Amino acid sequence: MPAVQETVDRVRQIDVDQYKYGFVTDIESEKAPIGLSEDTVRYISAKKNEPAWMLEWRLEAFRRWLTMREPTWARVDYPKIDYQNAYYYSAPKKKPQLSSLDEVDPQILETYKKLGIPLREQEMLAGVVRPEGERRVAVDAVFDSVSVATTFKEELKRAGVIFMPMSEAIQEHPDLVKKYLCSVVPVNDNYFATLNSAVFSDGSFVYIPPGVRCPMELSTYFRINEANTGQFERTLIIADKGAYVSYLEGCTAPMRDENQLHAAVVELVTHDDAEIKYSTVQNWYPGDADGKGGIFNFVTKRGDCRGKNSKISWTQVETGSAITWKYPSCILRGDNSRGEFYSIAISNGRQQVDSGTKMIHLGKNTTSRIISKGISAGKSNNTYRGLVTAHRKATNARNFTNCDSLLIGDQCGAHTVPYIEAKNSSAVFEHEASTSKISEDMLFYCRQRGMSAEEATALVVNGFVKDVLQQLPMEFAVEAQKLISISLEGSVG
């Protein structure tokens, strides 16, 4: 953990209630009329110039949604969401077609620069030479409802990789979209996923052809900028036979007094021998210390290990959002397939987190591994909710689960709700769980050696989450480590 010192410095620079990403970009935008109706759905579809089949599909989802009820089983408590008092589409006014980053509104580029997101193609275009061997990341930047820039498109194209905004994929690769969209998360899967199906506006589409190892990390940064606007992105990643891709996702939003809704759907598909590694650093605005404002994050993420020997790995660092409701899952359909879930969920202030995973073993010799580290501070509540099942034919299914919770202070809560179901007698499921309080003795020991209270806490917490941090791609691991300390700012006496 060489970054500990740096982390602490960062923490010191930041006041308790200051969310670093809380600025608003002043930019003209075009919005759908407020509220949600069939007309809204038609408006979005028309804005995207979508083919008739897509509109039909959306309308059907919308009609379904009208018959559904918001789920209440999670351990989260929030005021009723008024779905009619939000905007479902907001796009920065821009030129219709962009051929390069030069044409992106400089204000938006400035925003991403402030966020520290390297839209490096920019530099490439300007002729900046990067050091040899530096890892490159292709970025898709989603601003409110639309994707504003996707970098390295040409280079990826040469490798046969498709990486583009979902709205473009619907136009350019309708067959792939038709084949895979909703094949993992059905339209009527749950209330928020169905809502997303009706009104989603953009997101990323990735297709890696057979045998291709994606030449660089792919990344999407989501930014909610407009007030009262929900963000409903849709991501679909397909790794064909023997393909590999590592995908990163980051998210931020301005500080606003009202709550904003984020309801995304992410679907992953791996065919035979393919692997997808999906990492998230979620840092939506969490609201202030009294729980005012913040993002409601209701997300459905699911991966389907469709082929034999395939693998899907979810890694998440959740530090933001007022409410988090999120269970990245794996359906282990192919024989010998493997699912992994590594999670660090941190809650502070009045944040409420209900997160975990589902590992559904269908194929033979399938294995899964769950490592969850929950850290609660302030007056927050942090729940791990996980489901591990082995179906009748899932011979030799194996799961290992480890859930650790760390409490900082005496006004927060940690809860673990594991569901385990084995319908095949050869299944072996292991579950380990622990809840500990960051002990006074541990802090005193560190402080006796010269560390301040913040330094001591950062060191102990970084030690606690080490197993998961190691799973993150290098550049994200450092970022995540900083984020963890910043999120815990103000949590020590």
Place this chain on the structure above:
Amino acid sequence: MAFLEIKNLHVEVEDKKILNGLTLTIEKGQVAAIMGPNGSGKSTLSYVLAGKDNYNVTEGEILLNGESILDMAPDVRAAKGIFLAFQYPVEVPGVATMTFLRTALNAQRKTRGEPEFSTPDFIKLVRDTSAKLGISQEMLRRSVNVGFSGGEKKRNEILQMAILQPSLAVLDETDSGLDIDALKIVAEGVNALRSPERSMIVITHYQRLLDYIVPDVVHVLAKGKVVKTGGKELALELEASGYAQFGGEAA
């Protein structure tokens, strides 16, 4: 001016009075043994010196180089040179011993306004010091005290002391839980750190440790105050006569 002056110290822990007007002076470079029966306040004294929470000083004063330390946070005291070798060293899971050492050393140096150690210098320092204490590189990569044997934990304390180079080292029952071989290694490590610039307070229940770390002076603590002071031979007397004469329970 004495290096450390403890004057009429009264300390309560959870409303229970533990130290009762303790007065003690430690000279620069002096190695002082503090002996006493269970419950006499030996460990409390070490925690109060280090600044642990909930050890409330109700009366009295502690001066280090003439400066009161009572209002200083534990990390500030550490930077001033106070080091406590814990009776029960604490485990810090997931934090490599090497990282812990470096974070601690650099934190102290920063508090004192000194530059941080460079990585190569630091690694060399740790490698040289740990070799003398029989601490392997593998142990330095392991999480702090996690899965360490009793002897390894105590050696790790001495390693930290050697790296941090305190001006006042308080060794709280460093001999507890050690077999004779481990005791010798630890004592050798401590003796190597004896210097005219470093004072030590060696807290122990038994005389045995003092065969290896020979003190300049022995203080006997009973019921929260110093009841007798003498030379190293006092330890031997106590070994023979026990603590009963001071009203404590038999050892």
